[in-house]
Amino acid sequence: MLGPDHTGDTAPSLDRADLPAADRASACQAVAPVLARVGDKWSVLIVRALGSGPRRFNDLKRDIGGISQRMLSLTLRGLERDGLVTRTVFPTVPPRVDYALTGLGRSLWEPVEALGAWAQRHHPEIAAAQRRYDAQV
Amino acid sequence: MLGPDHTGDTAPSLDRADLPAADRASACQAVAPVLARVGDKWSVLIVRALGSGPRRFNDLKRDIGGISQRMLSLTLRGLERDGLVTRTVFPTVPPRVDYALTGLGRSLWEPVEALGAWAQRHHPEIAAAQRRYDAQV
DNA sequence: CCGAATCCAAATAGATACTG
């Protein structure tokens, strides 16, 4: 799969035959950091929580549940650094900080959602496979 | 999160309004482990390498490059456990083991590719955002 | 040739306490 004889769907392929091997390799390298960001334990949940609009720090913490202040702070900073999330400080007292998705962040939602739909559709199969594997060992 | 007033695009949504909140939450939980699997440093590269057909252990090691035996072995076992990859031992001497994608593994490729396409399209923006962020600090 | 086992270093995550 993913050779020049790929499935032929219209999605832009990472494996474009018009690129030399080195560029295909570097394209592959480009994917890895994004998957690392999206694949970490919290980023997607945050992006998802922000999908319906801006949220404050502690609202996010409550919405997501199970995340420590530290990880929420670190992950938000990473998302901000990558241009996926904006951080807006209102100099009021008590202080208030809103986090919101950027256009880039919103554009990320669609492929993440596609993966989420896959996960949703197939996670019974995965769970079954895991049970089979664990039982046999 | 992701209320009925979502962006309204036509993509199949995780946030189907016909599901009660608890199901949306559990859907969210279902996504995380899959993203963790796909988001680790090597799984996607392995799935990708297997995309064009079965491969032997050391072929994979060479194809991927930079992966240790340990991580290749561990990651393959994880993918096998999740039912994404099959492991076939040929009792020859010297021994030979083929790894191949299952149907489930192949079905995963499409959403991964969508994410990869996003990464490809937007990674200049991400890099720029990172430079901006790093410069301003 | 395939890969398990061991050992070690580094990165990561949680809990807790503290600050503007």
Next chain:
DNA sequence: CAGTATCTATTTGGATTCGG
């Protein structure tokens, strides 16, 4: 309210060695 600082526990990854 919105974090930072610190400490520790867990996870992760590489290198090396050994076995089937």
